[in-house]
Amino acid sequence: MTLCTPARTPNRPRVQRPHSPPERPRRFRVAGVDLSASIAVFLIALPLSLGIALATGAPLQSGLVAAAVGGLVAGRFGGSPLQVSGPAAGLTVVTAELIQLYGWRTTCAITVLAGLAQLGLSVLRVARSALAVSPAIVHGMLGGIGVTIALAQLHIVLGSTPQSSAVDNFLGLPAQLAHIHPAALGISALTVVVLLCWPRLPGRAGKLLRKVPAALVAVAGATAVATLAGLTVPRVDLPSWSSHALPGLPEGPVLGIAAGVLTITLVTSVQSLLSAVAVDKLVAARPDGGFGIPRTALDRELAGQGAANVVSGALGGLPVAGVAVRSVANVSAGAVSRASTMLHGLWIVLAALLLVPVLDLIPLPALAALVMVVGIQMVSITHIRTVTRHREVVVYAVTLSGVVLVGILEGVALGIAVAIAVAMQRLARTRITREERDGRQLLHVRGQLTFLAVPRLSRALHQLPRGSDVVVELDGSFMDHAAYETLSDWTAGHLAHGGTVETTGPSGTRIAESTPSDVAAHACCRPWTPWHNHQCGEQPVERADEAVEAPRTTGLKLASGIGKFQRNTAPLVRDELARLAREGQTPSQLFLTCADSRLVTSMITSSGPGDLFTVRNVGNLVPLPGEESDDSVAAAIEYAVDVLQVESITVCGHSGCGAMQALLNAGPDDPPTPLRRWLRHGRPSLERMVSRRHAWARISGRLPADAVEQLCLTNVVQQLEHLRAYEPVARRLAEGTLSLHGVYFHVGEAQAYLLSGTDEVHSYDDVFTQVMPTEPREAATAS
Known part of the structure; x- marks a missing residue:
């Protein structure tokens, strides 16, 4: 049973007193954790933004522009408060190809158009449909982009320049290895070593040092070594902001530019939305469950990304997308609001304006090595294992290969085609086996039953001996009309020849054969349906001497109800009851409630066998210890508290209680009946x-x-006071190993109310608060 105690924080309206001064407008406040998180994200984003700009062949300032706009614009208007946006490694290949084909100014215009397309998609509210893309395709696309990035940056690491395609870069490696630039290779090797070893520093000192981002340490260390050693390597050269290139009118073939807009829109949208979903999972995994942090509004997030791309393209920046690495750092640093994301964008702006002389010292091989490691990490071993476990490794491999060999759009299209083929193959794949057990013919059908499987199903059915007892076990989630007709026609014929047919599910549960006459009856058959509405295909008894036959009919209803339990419910709970029979009962709750027939304890508490030790009597009363009366309640309390060691006791009253009505109407001269x-x-x-x-x-x-x-x-409050008078209850309460709860169930509203303050030692608030519906995660936490 789950009891969710509501927070005792009354929400009083803010009232302006007549003679008080007017309230001041609320100031923008930044939490300390947001400030520290913004600095941590800034230290990661700064070198990565420069490295991504270098990898695309764009002006280096464009990476800083995109990082600043991603933090300020996407951070302010996006739907994911803790997601950090900026130039993403997943867009490197696309942007580099567009720059080579159309030039930088046209690429900026394409970015603006892609942002407008994202804004249009957000208006259409189609963001959630992006989640329908197979994860194998998404991870394969990112893996292919990572391979392409790594191959291109490897040439810069070796002291040369990359080619225009991944295939050319791969074929050009042997010649490049013959002409290595030692200084560039040394700086790059140092950067890679620091990147890989810094997160693994041991000891307490290592734990403190690891708070500084590895990317910052690697680039800063490589810069210091190159400067102090006087190595001749190409370095960052940030031109004056006055000469920064802004977008121009698109120049080139319309279809080519449209394809570029489509590609940028697709990659940025899917990557941002999937990253936002991942951020939600990270936030939910926090110890506090992400209390106070709203879940992502996907359509708003898409609009925020669109606005950021419009602004970034207009200011001469790279395309913007949600970035997993920076978002993970933001969540891990304890950020609690979008202020951390926006502040990180502000720090980027200040660095771009004030730290240009320092940034010009950074060696380009160090940035190339940083981006190369990021590219390699995009081919995630964890993702490969996941898609392999789900038998989608072919989709992943085809998508990755297509992105590397042909291009992103083409690779994704190939992946979608293969994913559809795999889905069709699974839909059509049906395994039908036959065996004989205890004189009965067992036909096992594994998989979905569609028209494609009808020939094999028909063949297997007609091979069964006529007049035999047959069990057909269906282990699948779908049966189309053709398969249903085949099975139904064969069943009718087999029954006509004296045989029997039983159709079961994968657990052996019998699947009842529905007919038009009893569809309506079965629709009302629920565990909570009263007997007079619970015919389940049986016609109610209507006789002239109904009053005489009432006891017999009621007995038949009880027997019929037990029979239905044996048929429908017993197979589902038999294993759990067998476990309880072996291990004994260990309930966590003593539940004391009224004997009223409308109060179904297992239903209102969502409990099952072994959860509740239940005591029911007229009026949910707890006699005070020592009073001369039936000791059954006292015995149950002693047994539950001392023997079963329950963790809590709940007294549950309800609306319209006949016992309370009788108390109110009782007179001094009433006869002393047992009641x-x-x-x-x-x-x-x-x-x-x-x-x-x-x-x-x-x-x-x-x-x-x-x-x-x-x-x-x-009465609920008073009976809790009576419980405290029992020595076992008082002892366990003092030890802190037992808690008391009061519940009031309104029958007409089907609504439970929980008594506030029952965990206090000697007092209650005497206020019952409505128990709200809980999500699965919240319910698991509360229990």
Whole structure:
């Protein structure tokens, strides 16, 4: 059972007092963790932005522009508060190809058009459809881009310049290896060694040093060595911002430019949305569950990325996308709002304006080595294992190969085609086997039953002996009309020849054969449906002497209900009940509630066998210790607390309780029937309700509907007080190993209310708060 105690923070409206000064406008505040996280992300983004700009062949300032715009614009208007956007390695190949074909100014214009396309897609609210793309295709695309990046940057690492395609870069490696530039190779090797070893520094000192990003340390170390040693290597050369190239009108074939816009839109959108989903998972994995941080609004995130690309292209920057590496660093650093992302963009702006002399000292081989390592890491071993486990490695390999050999759009198209072929193959693949067991013919059907499998299904069915007992086990999630007709026609014929047919699911559960006459009846057959509405294909008994036959009919209903349990439910719970029979019961809750037939404890608590140790009586009463009465409640409390060691006790009352109504209507001259004698244990609740020493028990947000509801609520609070009088309960409460809860269930609303303050030692708030529906993760946390 799950009880989610609501936070006791009343939401009072802010009221302006008549003579108080006017409230000041709220200032923009930045949390300390956001400030520190922004600095950590900035230290990672600065060298990566320069390296990506170098890899594309664009002006180096364009990387800084894209990083600043990604932080400020996408950070402000995007739908993922903690995602960090900027120039992404996944766009390197696309951008480099566009620059070679159309030049830098036209590439900037294509970036603006791609941003406008993203804004249009966000208006159409199609962002979530991007998640329908197979992860094998996405990872294959990123892996292919990573291979292309690594091959291109390897030439710069060796002291040369890359070629225009991955194939040319691969074929040119033997000649390049024969003419290595030692200084460039040495700086690059130093950068790679620091990148790989820095995150693995041991000890307490290593833990402190690892707080500085490895990319910053690697580039800074390579710069210091190259400067102090006086090595002759090409370095960063940031021209004056006054000569920074801005976009021009697109020049080139319309189809080519349209393909470029489509490619930029596709890659930036899919990468950003998938990265945003990954950020949500990282935030949810925090110890606090990401409390206070909203989940990503995907359409807003797409709009934010579109706005950032429009601004970045207009200012002469690279295309912008959500970047996983920087986003992970932001979440890991403890960021709690979009202020960290925006501040990182501000630091980029300040560095681009004030640190140009320092940036000009950075060796280009160091940046190339940094981007090469990033490219290699894009071919993730974890992703390969995942797609292999899900039997999609062919899709991954085809997409990766297509991106490397042909291009991104072509590679993705090949991957989609192969993914469709694999899906069709799985849909058409059906395994049909036959065996004989205990004189019965067992026909196992594994996979989906479509028209493609009908010939084999028909052949297997007609090979079964006539008049035999047959069990058809269907282990699949889909059967089309052709397969259904084949199976139904054969079943009718087999039954006509004296045989029997039983159709089961993969667990052996019998699948009932539905007919038009009982579809409506089966539609109402639910575990909570009362017997008088629970015919399940059986016609209700209608006889003239119905009153005479009522006891017999009720008995038949009970027997019929038990029979339905044996048929439908017992096969599903038999294994769990067998485990409980072997291991014994270990319930975590003692649940004390009323005997009212409308109160179904397992239903309102979503509990199963072994969860609740339940005590039910008229009025959910707990007699005080020592009173002369039936000791069954006291015995149950002692057994639950001392023997079963339950962790909590819950007293659950309900609306319209007949016992409370009887208490209110009781008179001094009423005969002492067993019911009246029992209800005397509820008189303290009645006295509490009329007493002025106690606050009225009530439901948060409204007063009780009438005196009966008032007494029902008060009775829950009073019976909890009675529980505290029991020595085992008092002892466990003092030890802190037991908690008490009060619940009020409104039958007409099907709504539960939880008593606030029941974990306090001696007092309650006497306020019942509505229990809201919980998500699966929240429910698991609360329990």
